Amino acid sequence: MVLKGKTWKFGDSISTDLICPGRYFHLRSNLPELAKHVLEDADPDFASKMKTGDFVVAGNNFGLGSSREHAPTIIKLAGVAAVLAKSFARIFYRNAINVGLPLLECDTDMINEGDELEIDLATGAIRNLSRRTELKAHPLPQAMINILSDGGLVAHLEKHGDFKLD
Secondary structure, eight states: OEEEEEEEEOOSOOBHHHHSOGGGGGGTTOHHHHHTTTTTTTOTTHHHHOOTTOEEEOOSSBTBSSOOTHHHHHHHHHTOOEEEESOBOHHHHHHHHHHTOOEEEOOGGGOOTTOEEEEETTTTEEEETTTTEEEEOOOOOHHHHHHHHTTSHHHHHHHHSSOOOO
């Protein structure tokens, strides 16, 4: 899976509360509407400015806080192709893969907001087309790529009838 898009840069410790503001809790049964507010407390204009296929780039501990599955779901519904960060909160990482949102751990210091990236999920290769540099992320295991390719864990289970590791 090769992805290409523009970057939106955030800092360290982007919590699930910043991703999915609690004041919109009443929209939890209307996820497309909730996605219009994704990352609003970190960047009020993000949802209206980003384009489908763009990337969220952050620092350490992205997705910390409560284990709201809504957080990675609305990032995906907003059209974000993948999230790159130095590290992820464990529950956020698992929830993201389960809903079909690719995550890559890498050194994001060499990526600026607005850079154009091309990412190969299978190899972990990240080409920064704007800066003409290459980064290496931890490649995703084949089982996770299979889940992502199928659109998330539920879709994967529906397609295969069980959890296929290869």
